[in-house]
Amino acid sequence: MKTKPHFAFLDEGSKKEIRRTILKAVAIPGYQVPFASREMPIARGWGTGGLQITLSLIGKEDVLKVIDQGADESVNAVSIKKLVQSTTGVEITEQTADASLIQSRHRIPEVPLTYKQILVLQVPMPEPLRVYEAKEYKTKMLHAEQEYSGAWLMLFEQIMKYGKTSTDADHPVYVNDRYVMAPSPIPRFDNPKMNQSEALILLGAGREKKIYAIPPFTDVTSLAFEDYPFAKEDFTNKHCYLCGADDVFLDELIDEHSGETIYQCNDTSYCMERLNSNQKEEVGSVDA
């Protein structure tokens, strides 16, 4: 016998608890609010935190977009979309501008987010201080006392070792001049998009049982030193070989035929949108 799942999979009690947690997270930007992470039908570490936030927020009128490392069609994104769609019946889209709710793993879309949108980011490791402090109780104390020497020291050591900060993704940020926060493993390219964002950004870590948030129009600064300023990934003189975009985050690929290095938009829907807008319609509608 196959039973019909409850709307948005989670029971109402679970949703309420997650909803209350989200409100606290919004009221204390960058602070990791603990919550009772539920068992989900996907494995922990595969986006259960983001998924629980999405399921607690979603309503019948929502339009959902799910991306995984910039791609709408990768396994993780498709599985999450299928689960949410089958339990809610909401409309799914690939167009960033059309979505009211965007769940993402490791990217913030290239199309600027708007006032009416909510971005939900999946987070594997929410604690930016975990690298040098293993105990949760101690990291909580460090946050309480705003004692972030360790985070600075970590960057300083990278500069000593490599001549620059070597955080490829998940470069720590200061939120509202109070909490140091892990922005989830988004590339440094996306860090500035969090600053004064028009959309509400919610971050969920299911395995670590934490939810945190960045309300719209909140100051988010990437940690950096005066003499070693924060730098995004550099794509100077590089552009997408498909659509020609040069102001976006690019993936580096090797052309199988020529063996040359080529670049492609990481945000697949953005690339597709640009290609479609440049392409002439092969079969257009015929005016009567």
Add this chain to the structure above:
Amino acid sequence: MQIDYVHDLQEVYRKILHSMSRPGTISTLKIDSEQQDHHLPCNHATFLTMLALLDAEVSFHVVSEEHHNLANQLAEYTLARHASIDEADYVLVLRGTKESEIADAIKKCKIGTLLDPQTSATWILENNSMITNEKKFILTGPGVQHEVNLHLDWNKHLLQERNERVKEYPLGIDLVFTDDYSHIACIPRTTTVVMEGM
């Protein structure tokens, strides 16, 4: 017609979230007037907010000695536990409550700890008149692009009491104001509130 606990409350919650993440933004909880059959001495927006947020895992306190019956009824509706002001997770202030009672409760309520600032009280307060964006209080801070005006019944004294409790950020209280026109507006602890002309 009864309130749909799944879809109506989801809609209500999204409005609360929208207003909480954008302090001073007024949202309207559009639930049919036919559904306003709870016969409780609170307005509909307050009732819906309580329904959306409360359950057996949290406690609440009603700031007014005259409303013991409401506390019992709310406990029955939501399964939340009625608690003293220094323990309550949610604090409810009905319209017409004396200013001295509110001020006293603000002094006594939970504001969290530096280790766990989330263990603070969230206030749901009924405004006597309609909440508008006319000038009275000027709000700035996270969620506000430049500044936003909000007109509430609160006076200088209550504002000072609130500001006193939120000055040691991240400790503090978060406020949800409601009115008889099903409007809500929020002032989280991060918001700097000043009264016009002060």
